Amino acid sequence: MNVIDNSKIQETDIDLGLLLSVLAGAKDSPLIFYYDGQPVKPGYHITEVKAGQFSALDCGANPEDWTEIFIQLWDIEEGDRTHMPSGKFYSIIRKVTEHLQLDGSAKLTFEVSDGVRPMQLYCAATPVLSAGAVHVELSPRPAxxxxxxxxxxxxxxxxxxxxxxxxxxxxxxx
Structure with missing residues (x-):
């Protein structure tokens, strides 16, 4: 019999509203994402933001409906750029919201690639303001x-x- 240790389950799925509320309070702070044990490079940028409405049947034949927002990060280094200020990230998402009507309670997924390796899907932990920067840990989105x-x-x-x-x-x- 397999026993599952519930104490080791960590919630790492934030919604767009939570991310934006943290960024709104730290607009001048650099925004640094971490994935695969490393921070994104200072030249990273957002290449795409998309929203989707999904309907599905799960493996128990239960109907599922949800909204999900995908933010694509291109992890590159360009010149002597620094990490994107939280306020700039916030402004980009707000501009997208004007066109796509993004739902703040939508599940948030990050698509990250360095332009060489295939794009990978990540979920985000709650942002942390530390040492003058906003840090967001991304972890692989498992099935x-x-x-x-x-x-x-x-x-x-x-x-x-x-x-x-x-x-x-x-x-x-x-």
């Missing part, structure tokens, strides 16, 4: 089983509710 994901979320919710004193007949403990 998942949505029925299992829903079950794990429910189990995590039950475990989180188990934080008070033990109740007779309960599995919860203080």
């Amino acid at each position: 998942s089983c949505k029925p299992r994901d829903r079950w794990l979320a429910e189990e995590n919710k039950k475990a989180a509710a188990c934080c008070g004193p033990a109740v007779a007949g309960s599995r919860c403990c203080a």
Whole structure:
């Protein structure tokens, strides 16, 4: 029997609204993305922003609907450029929003390539303001089983509710 350690599951899927709210408060700070253990090069830029509405059936034959926003980063070095200021990134996304009506609660996916290796899909962790820059850790977007994901979320919710004193007949403990 396989036992899943729920304590090791880390939430790394932010939405567009969260990213923009952090960037709005740090517009002059450099925005540095990290992927594959390295920061993006100072010359990186956004090559495309796209939004999609998706409908699907998961592996349990459950209907799924979601909106997803893809931000494509080209990880290159150009001249003596510095990392993009958070305010510039914010402005680019706001300009796109004028044309595409981006949903702030949409799932956010980053497509990253250095122009040589194939583009890879990443999800983003909550941005962190540290040492005068906004840091965003990108992690590879793995395949998942949505029925299992829903079950794990429910189990995590039950475990989180188990934080008070033990109740007779309960599995919860203080």
